[in-house]
Each structure stands twice: as C-alpha cells, then as structure tokens.
Amino acid sequence: MEARPIERTSSASLCRLLCSSIGSKALVALTGLALFGFVLGHLAGNLQIFAGQETFNAYAHWIKSKPALLWGTRLGLLAVLAVHLGVSVRLARRNRAARPVPYAFQNTVQATSASLTMVWSGLAILAFVIYHLLHFTVGAVSPAEFGRTDPLGRPDAYTMVVLGFRHPAIALIYAIGMFCLAMHLSHAIQSVFQTFGLNHPRCMPLVRRAGFAAGFLIAAAYVSIPAAVLAGIVTLPPGVSP
Amino acid sequence: MSENKRLNLTLHIWRQKNAADPGRLATYRVQGVSVHMSFLEMLDVLNEQLTAQGEEPVAFDHDCREGICGMCSLTVNGIPHGPQRGTTVCQLHMRHFADGQEITIEPWRAKAFPVVRDLVVDRSAFDRIIQAGGFVSVNTGGSPDGNALPVPKKDAEAAMDAAACIGCGACVAACKNASAMLFVAAKISHLAKLPQGQPERRERALAMVAAMDQEGFGFCSNQYECEAVCPKEISVRTIAVMNRDTLRAGLGGA
Numbered sequence: 097m098e099a100r101p102i103e104r105t106s107s108a109s110l111c112r113l114l115c116s117s118i119g120s121k122a123l124v125a126l127t128g129l130a131l132f133g134f135v136l137g138h139l140a141g142n143l144q145i146f147a148g149q150e151t152f153n154a155y156a157h158w159i160k161s162k163p164a165l166l167w168g169t170r171l172g173l174l175a176v177l178a179v180h181l182g183v184s185v186r187l188a189r190r191n192r193a194a195r196p197v198p199y200a201f202q203n204t205v206q207a208t209s210a211s212l213t214m215v216w217s218g219l220a221i222l223a224f225v226i227y228h229l230l231h232f233t234v235g236a237v238s239p240a241e242f243g244r245t246d247p248l249g250r251p252d253a254y255t256m257v258v259l260g261f262r263h264p265a266i267a268l269i270y271a272i273g274m275f276c277l278a279m280h281l282s283h284a285i286q287s288v289f290q291t292f293g294l295n296h297p298r299c300m301p302l303v304r305r306a307g308f309a310a311g312f313l314i315a316a317a318y319v320s321i322p323a324a325v326l327a328g329i330v331t332l333p334p335g336v337s338p
Numbered sequence: 339m340s341e342n343k344r345l346n347l348t349l350h351i352w353r354q355k356n357a358a359d360p361g362r363l364a365t366y367r368v369q370g371v372s373v374h375m376s377f378l379e380m381l382d383v384l385n386e387q388l389t390a391q392g393e394e395p396v397a398f399d400h401d402c403r404e405g406i407c408g409m410c411s412l413t414v415n416g417i418p419h420g421p422q423r424g425t426t427v428c429q430l431h432m433r434h435f436a437d438g439q440e441i442t443i444e445p446w447r448a449k450a451f452p453v454v455r456d457l458v459v460d461r462s463a464f465d466r467i468i469q470a471g472g473f474v475s476v477n478t479g480g481s482p483d484g485n486a487l488p489v490p491k492k493d494a495e496a497a498m499d500a501a502a503c504i505g506c507g508a509c510v511a512a513c514k515n516a517s518a519m520l521f522v523a524a525k526i527s528h529l530a531k532l533p534q535g536q537p538e539r540r541e542r543a544l545a546m547v548a549a550m551d552q553e554g555f556g557f558c559s560n561q562y563e564c565e566a567v568c569p570k571e572i573s574v575r576t577i578a579v580m581n582r583d584t585l586r587a588g589l590g591g592a
Binding site: 109110112113116117118119120121122187190191193194195196197198199200201202203204205206207208211212214283286287290291292293294295296297300 | 350352361363413415416417442444447448449450512514515516517519547548550551554555556557558559560561562563565566567573574575577578579580581582583584585588589590
C-alpha cells in the first residue's frame with residue numbers, strides 16, 4: 097500500500113477525522129466535557145438555595161434579565177447535547193452490529209456496571225432533563241406552584257423549588273435522575289482522559305478513583321436540595337402557604 | 339498439584355458446519371482428563387473419542403501450542419483464552435478446572451471474524467489492518483551497527499511491551515463492542531515508541547484506524563475487558579497512544 101502524503105488540516109480531512117472511530121469518540125468526549133461544565137455551573141447556582149430566598153431569587157432574576165446570555169447558553173447546550181446524543185447513539189448502534197451472534201455464555205472480567213450501562217444511564221438522564229424542564233422551566237408538572245412572585249415582584253423561584261420538593265414522589269424522581277447522572281459521570285470522567293490519550297501509569301489509577309468519586313459527589317450535592325426540603329432544613333418563606 | 343487426578347467434564351461446544359450454517363451448541367462428555375493436560379489436549383481427547391464413534395471431530399485453530407503463535411482462539415465460559423490471566427488457551431491447564439464442571443466453548447464472536455467452521459474464525463481482517471500500516475523507512479546500503487541508533491530504555495521497554503501482541507484477536511472477542519482497538523493500538527504504539535517508526539508515524543496511525551473502521555469492528559468504550567484477557571497483558575495505555583497520534587495526525591498538528 098502506498099504511503100499517502102500528510103494532509104494539512106482542511107475541512108475534508110477534519111470531516112474524515114470526526115467520522116472515524118477515534119474522531120467520533122473525541123467528539124463525544126468534547127461535548128461531554130461541555131455538558132459536565134454545565135452540570136457544575138448549574139450545581140453552583142442551585143446550591144445558593146441554602147443561602148435563602150433573597151439570594152436564590154436574585155440569582156434566578158439575574159439570569160432571566162440577560163436574555164442574550166440565557167438563550168445563547170440554552171441553544172449552545174442544545175446543540176452540544178444533540179451532538180453528544182447523536183454521535184453516541186450512532187456509535188452504540190455500530191457496536192451492536194459488530195457482534196451479530198452473541199455469546200451463549202456471557203461473562204465479564206473487569207468492566208464496571210457504570211461502563212456497561214452508559215447508553216441507558218445517558219437516555220435516563222435525557223428523560224430526567226425533559227421532566228426537570230417541564231417541572232421548573234415550563235411549569236407543566238404542578239402549575240399551581242409555578243409563576244408566583246416574591247415581595248420584590250421577582251419570580252419566586254425559591255418557593256417554587258421548596259413547594260416542588262415537598263412531594264416525596266417528585267423528590268424520588270430527582271434522586272433517581274441523579275443516581276443515573278452519578279453512574280454516567282463515574283465512567284465518563286476517566287473515559288475523557290483515555291479518549292484524549294492522557295493515560296499515565298502513575299496518574300490513571302488516581303484519575304479513575306477521582307472520576308468515580310466526583311460523579312457520586314456531584315449527584316449527592318444535587319440530591320441535598322430535595323433532601324433538605326424534605327428534612328425541613330430548607331423551608332417556605334414566612335407568610336407563604338402551599 | 340502433583341497427584342494424577344482425573345476429571346470428568348461436560349462440554350458445551352459450538353458446532354457450525356460452515357459460514358452459512360446457523361450453528362448450535364452441542365453437549366459432549368469427556369472422562370478421565372488428566373489435570374496435567376492443556377485445554378487443547380483435552381479437546382484432542384474429545385476428538386479421538388468422536389473419531390472413534392464415527393462423528394466429525396471439533397475444528398479449532400492451533401499451531402505452536404507454546405503461547406506465542408496467536409492461532410488458538412477459544413472462548414471458555416465467556417472468557418477468551420479462559421479464566422487464567424495472561425495465558426493463551428493452549429497454555430491453560432486442566433488443573434484450573436474442577437471435576438464434574440460444565441464448560442462452554444465458543445468461537446471469537448465478532449462480525450469482522452466470521453466463523454469458518456466450529457471454533458475456527460477468519461481473522462484476515464487483522465492482516466488487512468497490518469497491510470494498511472505500510473512500511474518503515476530504512477536507509478539502503480550496509481547494515482548499520484546494532485547500537486548506532488540510541489533508544490532510551492523506557493521507550494524500548496514500552497515498544498517491546500506493545501510488540502508482544504501475537505494478533506490472536508482475544509481483545510476483539512472480549513470487548514463488549516467487538517472493537518479491535520487494543521490490537522491496532524499495540525501495532526501503532528509499538529512503532530510510535532521507536533525512532534525507526536517516526537517518519538511514517540502519522541500516516542500509519544490514520545491509515546490503520548481507517549482500515550480498522552472499514553472492517554466492521556465496534557468502537558472502544560473504555561471498559562478494558564481487552565486488557566483483562568490479553569494473553570500478552572498489553573495495556574490499554576497503548577490505546578491512549580493511538581488516540582493521541584490519530585487525533586494529532588487528523589488535526590494536522592505536530
């Protein structure tokens with residue numbers, strides 16, 4: 097076979113790279129990183145609920161008062177999510193097709209349950225995100241708790257969240273969604289390093305453990321909000337009735 | 339285990355006449371298997387029995403039976419090359435099995451490795467990937483002195499670790515996605531670690547990955563089953579090297 101000359105970057109060679117197995121994996125990792133950034137940012141915003149109604153509503157109001165930033169982020173995240181999901185599903189379908197006859201005797205040596213269920217945990221997170229948007233962004237889950245205003249006339253996001261999480265069934269849905277996120281992240285974080293070719297024998301065991309811990313810590317931090325509401329730590333503002 | 343213990347085993351073996359036959363698992367009993375036998379010798383005993391009964395013996399690949407040729411390719415109870423780590427199935431001894439045990443023996447399962455007959459699969463997809471890797475530039479003329487080209491010890495060790503790959507295909511068989519990435523990564527990083535491999539390093543990575551993609555293997559999802567079953571214990575670090583080289587080459591960078 098003739099050696100081909102090294103191609104300079106062109107749109108054609110970039111396209112070829114992104115369609116290749118390794119390019120597709122890199123694309124999933126890159127979009128996953130962007131989504132991970134959102135997960136961290138969203139958590140930082142949400143945890144302000146522990147600072148009380150004033151801080152939380154001021155934060156929510158600040159976001160809503162910047163439509164360019166808000167919609168830019170939303171559309172950007174939607175595009176990133178579409179690529180992450182689209183490429184992952186294409187890879188998963190190809191992986192299924194690569195073994196048309198399954199083993200009669202199935203066995204696994206060291207693959208983790210998180211790694212075996214990446215597609216399913218990912219789809220579960222998608223379903224959760226849709227529910228979450230319907231709940232707190234659109235207000236379709238419990239319309240009576242949606243659209244209230246606080247004494248300063250701002251949308252009362254704080255009360256909405258506290259009222260929402262007072263239902264144990266809803267809190268449970270959030271806990272399940274966050275468990276799926278924890279599973280997904282626990283495999284995803286260390287995977288990003290491997291996919292980008294960063295695997296050093298001294299660092300990788302630490303990266304694997306840290307990735308696993310980070311996934312579950314982030315999910316636990318999110319779950320702390322409904323848990324605090326149910327435990328009566330985060331309560332309704334004075335004078336507000338359910 | 340020094341005593342001459344004998345095992346009676348029940349084997350469930352994949353029988354398939356040819357590529358068009360759908361195939362099925364058939365059950366056989368073998369009696370009095372010595373614990374000192376290798377797994378393939380145990381199959382030889384079974385085949386003697388089958389031949390004596392006028393039945394067709396079980397076809398399986400084997401050659402050196404010393405763990406270095408890469409021909410033997412049996413999935414034993416769902417694990418390519420069986421339960422012993424870092425061992426080809428020809429070097430797996432029956433002392434690792436218990437009397438009365440049931441053992442399921444299947445061929446490598448992958449679309450890119452079609453079954454030829456019984457437990458024999460066609461692994462020529464690997465040959466085509468190697469061909470796509472092309473050549474290594476060498477100067478013509480008198481052969482250079484063996485020590486003329488200094489190679490750091492660390493690099494030489496890493497290259498030799500990757501070069502230990504015998505191309506058996508257990509990585510593909512074990513991968514939940516039937517991906518060939520450990521094999522291709524071993525071949526790519528073996529040359530990428532040596533000065534002789536540098537001139538064609540980028541084209542080689544791109545060409546071998548493209549050839550791998552064409553053969554219908556799945557894609558790695560970092561579960562590392564390949565590393566666990568590799569008889570030469572090749573590390574998934576080689577896959578990181580392949581990823582890095584391919585991404586760099588594809589982006590046209592250094």
